[in-house]
Amino acid sequence: MANFFSNLFSKQSKSVLGIDIGSSSIKMVQLRKKGGHAILETYGELALGPYTGKPVGEAVNLPLEKIIEAINDMLKEKEVNITTRVSGIAIPFASSLMAVIEMPAVPQKQLAQIVPLEARKYVPVPISEVALDWYIIPQEKNLADKSVQKETEKRLEVLIVAIHNDTITNYKTIIDKTFLDTSFFEIEIFSTMRSILDQEVEPAMIVDMGATSTKLYIVEKGVLRSSHMVDRGSHNITGEISKSLGISVEDAEYLKREKGLLGSVNGIDVKNVASFTLNYIFSEASHVVLAYQKKYGKNVSKIVLVGGGSALKGIVDVAKTNFQTEVVAGDPFSKVVAPAFLEKVLRDTGPEFAVAVGVALRRLQELN
16 A cells, blocks of 8 residues: 555655654645746644643654654644655754764775774764765865875865664654655755755854754855754753743743743843853854864854754844854745745744755755
């Protein structure tokens, strides 16, 4: 039956679905192509907290069967009106391992033999238990210092990516049980890069604020050069609001979503309450920026905020006080065509859907 439905949708559908399974919600974006443009058909988000009896916005670790149930519920949700199973799925950064390693400049065939050996130093489980991929980061040409260029040519920088086989098995099970026609899995950072970055020449940092963690990526000329994870996220802000204002977690989440950092209760500003978490996250991001600048001698030209936490009203202004460079909110929906009356809504909610839009854009390319 799974193959029957898969074939049916593949032949008839010109629409595609991007799926982002997070710790607090599942997000889906449906696109189609018309006249060389990606057209937004529908999008939606489903909170996962209620599947374990917890409130909306709560980060949860759902068993596989509950994730499958949630996806099936969303696929059937009439208000979202999803009409295709042709899809791609993002894998959370936390379920992968990425590192940039230096290798001697040797022929490709020899490099293919020694990269898995070198990767053992970075992968905490036997190499046989992971799917390993790697990519040579292009070297910069025409360096002003010829001695530096000559020294650079003696070595290579290689990005290694590893995903545990159990993770891949789980996602294949999700596909089978939801009748999705999924042609790829993609680590979420690559989806985000596709949806929010253009042809930036200078290095840019992506700050992806999830529910329980924040991912920090530095991208240069379309290539991921650095990645880090901070163990703070938007749920920490919800918890701080709840405790400081003496309100329930549900009410704190509602206040955060509706008023953001501009809200207040009994004279207490949410911005001041949230500052502990935000200052910690932005301080860690600043350390990553400085380390990159020191190692490569290049300034990070822009900070892009994405993820559910970055959809907080007022957060861009707070971030600007922590960085000495341009700070913007990611706008993935700028790469799709949508009704004009949705422009403000999509701009405000856009940071939350960066991954789902990026996955859908890749799947749309595959239909050509």
